Amino acid sequence: MHPVRKKRLFVIMIILVLLGSVVSLIMYALQQNINLFYSPSQIVTGEAPYNANIRAGGMVVEGSVARDPETLAVSFEVTDFRHKVKIEFNGILPDLFREGQGIVAQGKLNSNGVFVATQVLAKHDEKYMPPEVTEALENAQNTSLNNTSNIQPTY
Amino acid sequence: MLPEIGQFSLILSLFFALSLAFVPLIGYWTGNRLLLETARPLTFIMSFLVLVSFVILGWSFAVDDFSVLYVSQNSNSQLPIWYKLSALWGGHEGSLLLWVLILVGWCSAVALKIKTLPKDIGPIVLSILGMVSLGFLAFLLFTSSPFVRLLPNAPADGGDLNPLLQDIGLIVHPPLLYMGYVGFSVAFAFAVAALITGSLNSSWARWARPWTAASWAFLTLGITLGSWWAYYELGWGGWWFWDPVENASFMPWLAGTALLHSLAVTEKRGVFKSWTVLLAIFTFSLSLLGTFLVRSGVLTSVHSFAADPTRGVFILTLLLILVGGSLLLYAVRAAQVRSSVSFGVTGREAWLLLNNILLTVLTLTVLLGTLYPLIFDALDLGKISVGAPYFNTVFTPIALLLIVFMAVGPLSKWHNTKPSVFLWPCLVSAVLSILISGVITFIYEFNLIAWLSLSVALWVVCLSFGDWFIKVSAGTKGIIPRARQLPRNYYGMLLAHLGIVVTLVGIVLVSLNSSESLLRLSPGDQASVAGYEFRFDALEQVKGPNYVADKGHFTAYKNGLPVAELHPEKRLFTTRQQVMTEAALDAGFTRDLYISLGEKLDGSAWGVRIYVKSFVRWIWLGGLMMMAGGLLAALDKRYKRRVNDHA
Numbered sequence: 001m002h003p004v005r006k007k008r009l010f011v012i013m014i015i016l017v018l019l020g021s022v023v024s025l026i027m028y029a030l031q032q033n034i035n036l037f038y039s040p041s042q043i044v045t046g047e048a049p050y051n052a053n054i055r056a057g058g059m060v061v062e063g064s065v066a067r068d069p070e071t072l073a074v075s076f077e078v079t080d081f082r083h084k085v086k087i088e089f090n091g092i093l094p095d096l097f098r099e100g101q102g103i104v105a106q107g108k109l110n111s112n113g114v115f116v117a118t119q120v121l122a123k124h125d126e127k128y129m130p131p132e133v134t135e136a137l138e139n140a141q142n143t144s145l146n147n148t149s150n151i152q153p154t155y
Numbered sequence: 156m157l158p159e160i161g162q163f164s165l166i167l168s169l170f171f172a173l174s175l176a177f178v179p180l181i182g183y184w185t186g187n188r189l190l191l192e193t194a195r196p197l198t199f200i201m202s203f204l205v206l207v208s209f210v211i212l213g214w215s216f217a218v219d220d221f222s223v224l225y226v227s228q229n230s231n232s233q234l235p236i237w238y239k240l241s242a243l244w245g246g247h248e249g250s251l252l253l254w255v256l257i258l259v260g261w262c263s264a265v266a267l268k269i270k271t272l273p274k275d276i277g278p279i280v281l282s283i284l285g286m287v288s289l290g291f292l293a294f295l296l297f298t299s300s301p302f303v304r305l306l307p308n309a310p311a312d313g314g315d316l317n318p319l320l321q322d323i324g325l326i327v328h329p330p331l332l333y334m335g336y337v338g339f340s341v342a343f344a345f346a347v348a349a350l351i352t353g354s355l356n357s358s359w360a361r362w363a364r365p366w367t368a369a370s371w372a373f374l375t376l377g378i379t380l381g382s383w384w385a386y387y388e389l390g391w392g393g394w395w396f397w398d399p400v401e402n403a404s405f406m407p408w409l410a411g412t413a414l415l416h417s418l419a420v421t422e423k424r425g426v427f428k429s430w431t432v433l434l435a436i437f438t439f440s441l442s443l444l445g446t447f448l449v450r451s452g453v454l455t456s457v458h459s460f461a462a463d464p465t466r467g468v469f470i471l472t473l474l475l476i477l478v479g480g481s482l483l484l485y486a487v488r489a490a491q492v493r494s495s496v497s498f499g500v501t502g503r504e505a506w507l508l509l510n511n512i513l514l515t516v517l518t519l520t521v522l523l524g525t526l527y528p529l530i531f532d533a534l535d536l537g538k539i540s541v542g543a544p545y546f547n548t549v550f551t552p553i554a555l556l557l558i559v560f561m562a563v564g565p566l567s568k569w570h571n572t573k574p575s576v577f578l579w580p581c582l583v584s585a586v587l588s589i590l591i592s593g594v595i596t597f598i599y600e601f602n603l604i605a606w607l608s609l610s611v612a613l614w615v616v617c618l619s620f621g622d623w624f625i626k627v628s629a630g631t632k633g634i635i636p637r638a639r640q641l642p643r644n645y646y647g648m649l650l651a652h653l654g655i656v657v658t659l660v661g662i663v664l665v666s667l668n669s670s671e672s673l674l675r676l677s678p679g680d681q682a683s684v685a686g687y688e689f690r691f692d693a694l695e696q697v698k699g700p701n702y703v704a705d706k707g708h709f710t711a712y713k714n715g716l717p718v719a720e721l722h723p724e725k726r727l728f729t730t731r732q733q734v735m736t737e738a739a740l741d742a743g744f745t746r747d748l749y750i751s752l753g754e755k756l757d758g759s760a761w762g763v764r765i766y767v768k769s770f771v772r773w774i775w776l777g778g779l780m781m782m783a784g785g786l787l788a789a790l791d792k793r794y795k796r797r798v799n800d801h802a
Contacts, residue, residue: 007500015512022516025549026523033545034527037538055540072675072753072762091673092753092762095390095734106542132538 035106039136044083048109056085056115057104057133065099078103080140089117096122102133158223161211162302168204168259169292171197175285179278183351194278194285198266201288202259209243209256212301216243222309225249225301231315231730233701241326242316247450247466248301250329254446255291257333261341262288265366271795272362276348283344290473298466315730318702324384332377332404336442338370339411343439346432347481350488360422360431365794367418367435368647371411372785378404379778390736390751392766394665394774397546402525403445406518410438413514415788420507424569426498427508429489434511436485440478441518447474453529499571506564513557520549558611558659561652562618566625580621588613601667608663612656619652644791651784658777664770671766677759685767687748688712694759702726704737707761711741711748718748723763725752738764747771 037055038048048054058078065076075088076099087105097103097120107117175197182190212225216239221227229246230239244250262284269277295301345363349355381404386394395401417431447453451467498504524541531539562584566577592609595601601609626645627637670685681690692708704726711719721739728735738751746769753762 011500018512018516022520022549022553025552026520029545029548030524030527030541032548033542034531035540035542037540053542055538067756069757070675072673072756092764095736097754106540135538 037104037132037136039132039139040078040080040083040085041136041140043085043109043113043115050109050111053106053108055104055106055132056087056109057102058085058136059102059133060097060099062099078105080136082140085113085115087115087117087120089120091120093120094122098122104132157211158215158220158302158304161208161215162300164204164208164211165292165296165300165302168201168208169289169296171201171204172285172289172292175201176282176289179282179285180351183275183279183282191275191278194281195266195269197285198259198262198281201285202263205252205256205259205292208302209252212249212252213240213243216240219313221311221313222305223301224303224305227305227310227313229313229316231313231701233730234316234321235700237326238316238321242320244329245316245320245325248295248299251291251295251299251450252301253330254333254337255288255295257330257337258284258288258291258340261338261370265341265344273354275352276354276359276362279348279351280341280344283347284340287340287344287477290477294466294469294473298469312730315701315728318726318728318731318733318735319388321728322384322388324380324388328377328380328384331373331380335370335372335374335377335411336404336407336445338366338373339407339435339439339442341366341370342411342414342435343481346435347484349432350481350484353488353491355428355432355491357422357425360418361794363435364415364418364422365789365791367411367415368785368789371408371415372782372789374404374408374411375778375785376782378408379775379782382778383775386771387738387740390738391764392671392738392749392751392768394771397524397543399525400445400449402521403441403448406521406525407438407441407445409514409518409521410434410441413511413518414438415785416507416510416514420504424498424504426504427511429485430511432489433485436478436481440474441522443470443474443477447471448525498569501567501572501574502570503564503567503572504569506560506567509560510557510564513553513560517550517553517557520553521546524549555608555611558615558655561655562615565622565648565652566618580618580625584614584617584621587617599668605663605667608659612659612663615652615656619649623649642791642793644788644793647784647786647788647791649784650787651781654777654780654782654784656777657773657780661770661773661775661777665768665774668769669767669771671764673753674763674765675756675760676763677761682763682765684765686713687718687767688715689750689765691761691763694761697724699726701730702728702735705752705755707739707750707752707763709739709750721748721750723750723752725755742772744772745770 033053035053035055037057040056040058042048043056048056056078058080061077061079061084064084065074067074071090072092073088073090074093075086077084077086079085087107089105089107101122104121105115105117106119106121107115109115175194178197179191179194182188182193212223214220215223215226216230217236219226219230219232219239221230225246225248229249230242234242242249244253262281265277265284266281269281272280342363345359345366349359378401381401382394385396386392414431414434417427417434420427421431447467447470450470451464453467524545527541528539531537563577563581566572566580568576588610592606592613595609596606623638623641626641627634630637632640672682672684674682676682676691678691678694681688683689688711690710690712692710694708695706697704697706704724706722706724709721709723710717711721719741721741723739724737726735726737727733736751736753738749741748746767749764749766749768751764753764755761
């Protein structure tokens with residue numbers, strides 16, 4: 001082969017190998033680290049997978065926060081006002097975590113239907129609502145409205 | 156009355172921006188010198204008017220004029236004066252005004268230095284900057300005016316600044332970050348001006364280089380400060396979260412780094428011309444994309460301003476016009492600037508090409524991870540978030556590879572390098588770095604990744620000093636005169652490269668050698684973390700200017716001797732009833748002690764975070780070194796010369 005062409009081939013080969021490994025690295029990393037969001041209704045109706053990394057969120061139910069007296073373990077319920085899901089967490093909750101506020105948790109759903117969180121996120125501003133939670137609430141509200149309108153009064 | 160003058164002044168500056176955007180260009184196309192030379196005065200008047208409205212808004216904050224909606228939303232009469240002033244950029248409208256002020260500041264800087272450019276180019280660069288200013292002034296006036304009044308029912312007091320923002324970090328972080336972000340508009344304007352005039356030669360790259368280096372230095376400092384701020388202010392000791400908005404500032408940084416390097420090739424060898432122009436457009440587009448992501452609320456992020464769809468649409472349109480327009484121009488004109496100089500696979504051109512490929516790949520991986528949730532949502536596949544592990548997995552190996560090559564590149568010569576030039580320095584450095592880091596790894600019982608990363612770090616140190624030594628010991632003159640002869644540019648590069656290494660060491664050690672404990676403690680309890688004993692002495696109630704706080708008293712002991720007293724606080728800001736964690740730090744060169752109060756549990760117990768972070772300061776020290784390197788390169792004497800018009 002002509003030396004110039006040989007050089008070009010060499011460069012192109014290197015770029016291809018590099019690109020190939022980068023693309024496979026990205027594919028691998030994306031597959032491992034995409035966390036889908038599920039609303040309490042989706043979790044209760046069984047749409048969410050068990051033992052996979054997912055995110056869940058909703059409004060923290062008033063009076064549902066229960067702390068372990070000895071450790072940092074805490075549990076609470078979140079709701080989209082149709083269904084409730086229990087979340088367990090071992091750690092320090094963020095400053096803006098409060099009953100009645102919207103939160104998003106990251107973690108896994110165990111086989112008892114309890115969400116075991118590794119991270120709980122509340123937002124930095126009390127006016128702010130995580131968009132996922134807003135949408136989950138809206139969906140829940142829409143379905144409940146549809147359901148009530150379908151029910152004919154029987155009297 | 157004053158706020159109306161501020162508003163009016165902004166409207167006037169919009170008209171001057173409009174004139175600046177078109178009059179000099181018309182002058183260029185019709186060959187009318189007079190019109191061309193209006194660029195400079197127009198720029199100064201536009202900048203002055205923006206400055207006037209900025210000062211007026213600052214004044215409204217200082218005198219607590221709560222009849223201005225923006226002031227009433229972001230300030231409070233109880234706020235200390237310096238936070239009142241920095242509250243100016245604590246919300247969307249004011250920070251956008253700061254954005255525009257910095258943009259016109261860069262315009263004026265270019266106008267002041269216009270004599271270093273050929274007669275035609277300078278006004279066109281200003282004209283392009285005028286278009287960008289026009290877009291942002293329109294955005295400010297039509298969707299987010301900070302001067303909207305609440306009359307006649309002005310509130311008695313304001314809603315207060317978000318407590319997270321009541322900090323020195325807010326005073327300095329946004330202005331510096333914007334200096335960098337917006338500064339890339341100058342490189343962008345140079346690129347577009349080059350496409351318009353068709354004079355894309357190596358002197359073009361020489362004008363663009365100091366501007367790019369300066370904005371890069373500011374952006375580096377801004378990002379570094381942001382990371383430092385997040386570390387102590389958010390109360391959980393992280394220094395980088397791969398949050399969409401952090402990524403939004405990091406992507407222009409990566410692209411800007413690539414641009415700095417490709418400009419060097421274009422200047423010295425006249426190759427990569429069209430690529431460099433594309434990169435300049437790309438870098439500024441990423442700055443704009445970042446602005447869009449932060450201000451439209453499309454992504455979930457700690458930085459998000461309250462969402463407003465009209466703003467998102469406006470800025471997306473602006474983005475499309477600027478990026479689309481410049482890319483169209485590029486498509487039409489770039490064919491004329493193909494470079495015909497060839498270079499070998501071992502020449503410095505090739506090394507810098509490799510740098511550009513890897514940096515572009517890094518930018519794209521961050522871009523993909525940041526936008527993936529948006530794409531997913533748009534395709535109705537569900538709501539997702541891309542976790543930090545994605546970025547760590549993809550970013551780390553590519554970045555390490557880049558750093559390995561970063562050390563070798565400076566050894567090379569333009570066009571072609573003899574293999575023997577690399578052989579000895581590389582061999583010696585490789586042996587030295589693997590051995591030394593091996594010993595460190597063995598002593599401190601680090602893992603394999605730490606060994607690898609430390610080797611890479613030492614490799615860069617050895618090769619950088621080796622390269623410097625080879626350069627100064629060549630020739631017959633003594634070492635010191637030779638060392639003084641090397642250009643500032645070179646020392647800037649050396650400093651920035653070593654800065655990368657310092658940051659790398661910081662990142663590796665803080666991730667692998669830190670201890671983090673979440674504990675349940677009551678006053679009187681003790682805990683031991685990483686060889687330190689921490690005693691929770693007492694808890695007291697204190698009162699600040701606009702908050703009340705629980706203040707913890709902790710003492711840290713090492714080998715039975717007290718080394719530090721730490722006072723973390725949990726503050727309740729009375730106006731917003733918002734709770735804030737104020738972490739306590741004992742900073743050190745090799746380790747930070749970090750305590751933050753979590754939540755109050757039952758009785759007297761508190762959830763407490765106690766961290767011992769090793770070498771965390773190095774992350775920001777490296778950032779400072781990179782910034783200094785960038786400034787040094789920007790101030791190289793070569794750029795000061797007046798350019799001959801016929802060059």
